[in-house]
Amino acid sequence: xxxxxxxxxxxxxxxxxxxxxxxxxxxxxxKGYSIQPxxxxxxxxxxxxxxxWKEIDxxxxxxxxxxxxxxxxxxxxxxxxVRKGRQVIDEQGDRIFD
Numbered sequence: 001x002x003x004x005x006x007x008x009x010x011x012x013x014x015x016x017x018x019x020x021x022x023x024x025x026x027x028x029x030x031k032g033y034s035i036q037p038x039x040x041x042x043x044x045x046x047x048x049x050x051x052x053w054k055e056i057d058x059x060x061x062x063x064x065x066x067x068x069x070x071x072x073x074x075x076x077x078x079x080x081x082v083r084k085g086r087q088v089i090d091e092q093g094d095r096i097f098d
Contacts, residue, residue, distance in 0.1 A: 021049050024078040028085075035085035037078030045070040046077035050085045052096060063088075063096040 021040030028035045033054045039046040048067040053060055065085055071077040088096060 021046075021074075024074050028082050030086050030089055033085075033089050035082055035089075037081040037085075039071075039074045039077035039081060042070065045072055046074045048077050048081045048084060050078075050081035052085050052089065054094070054097075056094065056097075061094075061097040 021038040024037045024039060028037075033052055036051045036053075038049045038051055040049055041047075048065075048069040048071070050065045051062060052065055053062045055061075065081065065088060067081075067084055069077070069080055069084075071080060
């Protein structure tokens, strides 16, 4: 599948946007943020993806973290998504919502 097709929403499961996976496991708390791994199938493997959110002034702010890293199982991709999510939070904090 071409890069442009994925970029503009082609491919994936019917009714599922490209780069949108199902939650794997429970959301993990880190420094007031929640990280929910949502790896998705891509090219016979699972790509690193997570939803990071935090409530700021009574409003839930969200950031979708997608990385190029791929793994043979959804569980491995989910573990990596949590590690990357923690790293992004530590490095950027609330700037991820800008």
